[in-house]
Amino acid sequence: MDRIYMDNAATTAVAPEVLQTMLPYFSEMYGNPSSIHSTGRDARRAVDAARKQVAQAIGAQPTEIYFTAGGSESDNWAIKGTAFAKRDKGNHIITTAIEHHAVLHTCQWLEKQGFQVTYLPVDEYGRVRVEDVEKAITDKTILISVMAANNEIGTLEPIAEIGKLAHEKGILFHTDAVQAVGAIPLDVNAMHIDMLSMSGHKFHGPKGIGALYIRKGVRPDVFMHGGAQERAQRAGTENLPGIIGMGKAIELATQNLEANAARMTRLRDKLIDGILAEIPEVRLNGHRTQRLPNNVNVSIRYIEGEALLLRLDLAGIAGSSGSACTSGSLDPSHVLLAIGLPHEIAHGSLRLSLGTDTTEAEVDEVLRVLPGIVKDLRAMSVLNAETSTLGANCPFMK
Amino acid sequence: MYSEKVMDHFSNPRNVGELENPSGTGTVGNAKCGDIMKMDIQVENGVIVDVKFKTFGCGAAIATSSMATEMVKGKRVAEALQLTNKAVAEALDGLPPVKMHCSMLAEQAIHAAVEDYIKKHPEEAAGLELTQAE
Numbered sequence: 001m002d003r004i005y006m007d008n009a010a011t012t013a014v015a016p017e018v019l020q021t022m023l024p025y026f027s028e029m030y031g032n033p034s035s036i037h038s039t040g041r042d043a044r045r046a047v048d049a050a051r052k053q054v055a056q057a058i059g060a061q062p063t064e065i066y067f068t069a070g071g072s073e074s075d076n077w078a079i080k081g082t083a084f085a086k087r088d089k090g091n092h093i094i095t096t097a098i099e100h101h102a103v104l105h106t107c108q109w110l111e112k113q114g115f116q117v118t119y120l121p122v123d124e125y126g127r128v129r130v131e132d133v134e135k136a137i138t139d140k141t142i143l144i145s146v147m148a149a150n151n152e153i154g155t156l157e158p159i160a161e162i163g164k165l166a167h168e169k170g171i172l173f174h175t176d177a178v179q180a181v182g183a184i185p186l187d188v189n190a191m192h193i194d195m196l197s198m199s200g201h202k203f204h205g206p207k208g209i210g211a212l213y214i215r216k217g218v219r220p221d222v223f224m225h226g227g228a229q230e231r232a233q234r235a236g237t238e239n240l241p242g243i244i245g246m247g248k249a250i251e252l253a254t255q256n257l258e259a260n261a262a263r264m265t266r267l268r269d270k271l272i273d274g275i276l277a278e279i280p281e282v283r284l285n286g287h288r289t290q291r292l293p294n295n296v297n298v299s300i301r302y303i304e305g306e307a308l309l310l311r312l313d314l315a316g317i318a319g320s321s322g323s324a325c326t327s328g329s330l331d332p333s334h335v336l337l338a339i340g341l342p343h344e345i346a347h348g349s350l351r352l353s354l355g356t357d358t359t360e361a362e363v364d365e366v367l368r369v370l371p372g373i374v375k376d377l378r379a380m381s382v383l384n385a386e387t388s389t390l391g392a393n394c395p396f397m398k
Numbered sequence: 399m400y401s402e403k404v405m406d407h408f409s410n411p412r413n414v415g416e417l418e419n420p421s422g423t424g425t426v427g428n429a430k431c432g433d434i435m436k437m438d439i440q441v442e443n444g445v446i447v448d449v450k451f452k453t454f455g456c457g458a459a460i461a462t463s464s465m466a467t468e469m470v471k472g473k474r475v476a477e478a479l480q481l482t483n484k485a486v487a488e489a490l491d492g493l494p495p496v497k498m499h500c501s502m503l504a505e506q507a508i509h510a511a512v513e514d515y516i517k518k519h520p521e522e523a524a525g526l527e528l529t530q531a532e
Contacts, residue, residue, distance in 0.1 A: 302454065303454070304432055304433070304454055304455050304456050304459070305456075306456035306457055307408070307455065307456050307457050307459075307460055310400075310405075310408060310457045311409075314409060323432060323456070324431065324432045332432065342429075343429055343430040343431075343432070344429035344430075347429070347432040379414070380411065380414050380452060380453060380460065381452060381453065381454040382425065382434050382435065382436040382452040382453060382454050383429065383434065383454040388429070389429065
């Protein structure tokens with residue numbers, strides 16, 4: 001069997017149709033969209049068409065779509081840009097403890113600049129409570145930023161309700177939808193979203209291209225000075241092939257969203273049920289149903305995530321983990337700690353994220369291989385029901 | 399990111415397990431930081447004739463445990479006390495900087511097992527100094 005790629009939350013393969021659409025824009029239709037000549041005008045038309053494709057996918061107007069270099073840039077722009085633009089109105093930002101670091105580290109940096117940030121806790125499934133958002137609002141609150149779906153545990157957040165609340169209170173609402181675009185239906189108007197971050201390579205588009213939706217009338221500070229590109233808000237010659245690829249990719253992802261989601265949900269549930277049935281002392285992280293169609297995240301007791309990933313890799317399976325050893329720090333994933341897991345359980349996490357091309361045979365193969373690897377690593381581990389400080393009947397394994 | 403030697407010791411770890419009645423045993427690390435190592439040694443006439451480890455931890459933690467057991471097996475206890483994390487890392491053709499703490503744990507686990515042995519056999523301590531002086 002070929003290698004099994006179950007790390008689609010990290011990145012996806014560029015779809016063949018997307019690549020075909022991009023290729024002419026490298027060396028045939030390579031014009032600068034700002035040029036006056038026909039080569040430039042051809043490029044401009046292609047960018048305009050891609051902007052329309054992106055806008056349609058989230059129910060926005062093309063003039064509300066700003067291309068960026070990716071999800072992290074979009075998050076940085078939305079949050080810093082709004083913070084500084086609204087400084088006269090207030091200095092308080094509300095976000096959650098489980099955001100991507102592109103949001104969290106940006107907020108932490110803003111704290112050093114004199115802003116105040118509330119990091120809302122989440123429940124055991126990773127869900128933010130709307131009433132917690134409401135309680136956190138003060139007359140200085142200028143921005144609420146809550147992710148649409150968590151990148152590690154796949155939990156879907158109640159963004160429509162939070163957006164509604166924000167608008168009732170006259171506060172801007174940003175959502176990091178990097179994992180959600182192409183996976184769940186999104187509508188910026190129905191969900192009361194003012195700014196939305198996305199990244200092309202998460203839905204079979206190319207890397208290095210993303211977008212920020214900014215509602216008409218919402219004016220975060222200019223992100224990049226030096227040119228009239230992106231309505232003079234984000235200067236720099238357009239990433240033409242990237243933009244074309246992202247437009248095609250989002251069109252494909254949203255056209256096939258329902259069918260893909262139904263298919264992946266079935267495979268996801270088969271994988272979850274299989275792991276829980278085949279391996280003792282395993283827990284599902286995140287919500288059983290309120291989760292991304294492609295996300296499986298489990299904690300396997302007594303073993304450490306990085307060792308598990310290496311063994312899976314040797315068996316031809318690519319996954320990821322929230323263990324400290326994969327993060328470069330001594331602490332495991334902030335998301336797993338935020339849902340209340342002890343370090344020991346968080347270190348043993350495994351995320352398998354399916355793609356639109358994942359097959360049932362691949363799921364079966366993972367279910368065949370994983371229990372044996374876990375058994376091997378457990379036989380090697382000093383931790384067991386007797387030695388673990390969490391005891392034999394660990395409540396987190398229920 | 400890992401050398402071939404690290405991957406070899408991770409995939410085929412040497413001396414995994416526990417000893418029935420070890421002469422000395424040492425456990426270091428904690429679950430909070432994600433690595434725990436336990437080493438058992440069997441000592442006869444001042445020589446480590448057998449050593450076993452069990453490790454909860456990442457690939458580097460398992461590989462350094464395995465390598466450390468190989469490096470002290472057949473050595474006199476005094477020599478085992480001189481095992482350094484640097485020597486373990488070098489024997490594995492190096493470790494990524496963020497993984498050097500794993501080799502520290504391996505060194506500490508071996509030292510802890512030997513110190514446990516010396517504590518249980520104080521009569522050996524005098525002989526140990528003799529050996530070191532040689």
